[in-house]
Amino acid sequence: MRLKTVLLALILPLLLPAQMNLLSVAPPPKLTAKRGTTAEAKLNVQLQNGYHVNSNKPADEYLIPLRLTWTAESLVVDGTTYPTPKMEKYEFSQKPLSVYTGDFQIATKFKVPSTAPLGMKVISGKLRYQACSHKECFPPKSVEVKLPIDIVN
Amino acid sequence: MTLTRRSLAYLFAGAGLSQAGVKALKDRKVAPPFALKDAAGNTVKLADYKGKVVLLNFWATWCGPCKLEIPWFVEMETRLRSKGLSVIGVAMDEEGWELVKPHAEKLKINYKVLLGNEEVAQAYGGVDSLPMSFILDRAGRVASVHTGLVSKSVYEEDIQELLKAK
Numbered sequence: 001m002r003l004k005t006v007l008l009a010l011i012l013p014l015l016l017p018a019q020m021n022l023l024s025v026a027p028p029p030k031l032t033a034k035r036g037t038t039a040e041a042k043l044n045v046q047l048q049n050g051y052h053v054n055s056n057k058p059a060d061e062y063l064i065p066l067r068l069t070w071t072a073e074s075l076v077v078d079g080t081t082y083p084t085p086k087m088e089k090y091e092f093s094q095k096p097l098s099v100y101t102g103d104f105q106i107a108t109k110f111k112v113p114s115t116a117p118l119g120m121k122v123i124s125g126k127l128r129y130q131a132c133s134h135k136e137c138f139p140p141k142s143v144e145v146k147l148p149i150d151i152v153n
Numbered sequence: 154m155t156l157t158r159r160s161l162a163y164l165f166a167g168a169g170l171s172q173a174g175v176k177a178l179k180d181r182k183v184a185p186p187f188a189l190k191d192a193a194g195n196t197v198k199l200a201d202y203k204g205k206v207v208l209l210n211f212w213a214t215w216c217g218p219c220k221l222e223i224p225w226f227v228e229m230e231t232r233l234r235s236k237g238l239s240v241i242g243v244a245m246d247e248e249g250w251e252l253v254k255p256h257a258e259k260l261k262i263n264y265k266v267l268l269g270n271e272e273v274a275q276a277y278g279g280v281d282s283l284p285m286s287f288i289l290d291r292a293g294r295v296a297s298v299h300t301g302l303v304s305k306s307v308y309e310e311d312i313q314e315l316l317k318a319k
Contacts, residue, residue: 062214062256092218092302130215136282136301137216139245 022048022131023143030148036114038078041147043068043106045127052099053129055085059098064130064140068106071124074116075149078109090134116151123147174297175311181294184209184287185276189243189267192254197241197267199293205239206315207289208308211269213245214256216283218302223260225305229312230264236316237291240264245274245283290315 026044033039047053054063070077083104087096106127125145131138184207188198199207210226212219223242230240242264244253249268257266274280277287288297288311297311 060217062252063217064215090217092221097217132217133301136218136284137213138282139213140215 022051022138023053023127023129023141025127025143025145028145028147030150031110032150032152033075033110033112034152035112035116035118038109038111039149040107040109041149043108043125043127043145044103045100045106046103047101047131049102051131051133052088052097052101053131055098055100056082057085057098059087059095063097064128066100066130067128068108068145069126069128070108070110070147072110073121073123074113075123076111076113078111080109081107090132092134110149112151118151118153120148120150123149175288175290175314176296181290181296184289184293184295185273187273187276189269189273191265191267192250192257197265199241202239202241202289203293204291205237206291206312207287207293208238208240208312209243209287209289210240211243211245211274211277211280211283211285213283214252215246219284220260221302222284222286222305223262225308227261227263229308233312233316238312238316242266243269243273245269245280288312288315291318 024046026046028041028043031039031041053066056065056067058065066082068080083100083106085098085100088099088101089096108125123146125147126142127145128140128142130140184199186199188196191197199209208226208229210219210222212223226240226242229238242257242262244257244266246252246268253266253268269280277285282300284300284302286299286308287295288299288308290296296315299307
């Protein structure tokens, strides 16, 4: 019985992919931004093999798009650029779906007002995604991102 | 937490995430009872389906594989209702009926659709991924569990076997 429990504990993590590990975002490096200019931050996203997330513009109105949002405080978000999606056909879909797989990058431009307080700050972002394999889908989830920004003259 | 729930789902399934065939009578456990609302606001209890073979399908509007399965269930409900099958769809969309109702209409769902909640999901082992289906025998016991997309014939075989048993 004890051996069975131990074996189960060892085997289960291999059999059951926990959603928490499906998508990860590398902590972004510090961004140095001059007052009165625009600075761009790039997020490196990694998705486990065998899974996809909907792109920022899914092919179906019911699918949940990938979306990066920021609480930028004194900075102004000046646009987010998502990578070009892949159009992939899955067993469950009649039409190809607009998805991201593997490693990809999302860029956000921040306008730094000339009055922005100088010095280091950390702003928060949320990347909302909804992941599926070719057989199953996982509920929508958000990953929090912390971006250190040094505002200089 | 997520892994724990999935582990529970695995254990609940007994023989894996998607087993082959229905469980032997001795291995079947009574399905957790629930009372959920339908689109009209009526409370529907699992106990109302006593004596029926029930295909309990957890789904969501954002789940692509679920959309492939739903037309199969619509067809089965039509064909096998008189033989004792009842399909119940439990929608797990957080947004509720605002999203689920038009989607169910678009898919022409002809069986009972209920709005799920965390409590029911936990009772059924977490339901961490969709689709997830539980097939219950006429005594309300879980005879088979399928997680993820499986073929229509898998459902058909399980259901036919359970319909034969009186």
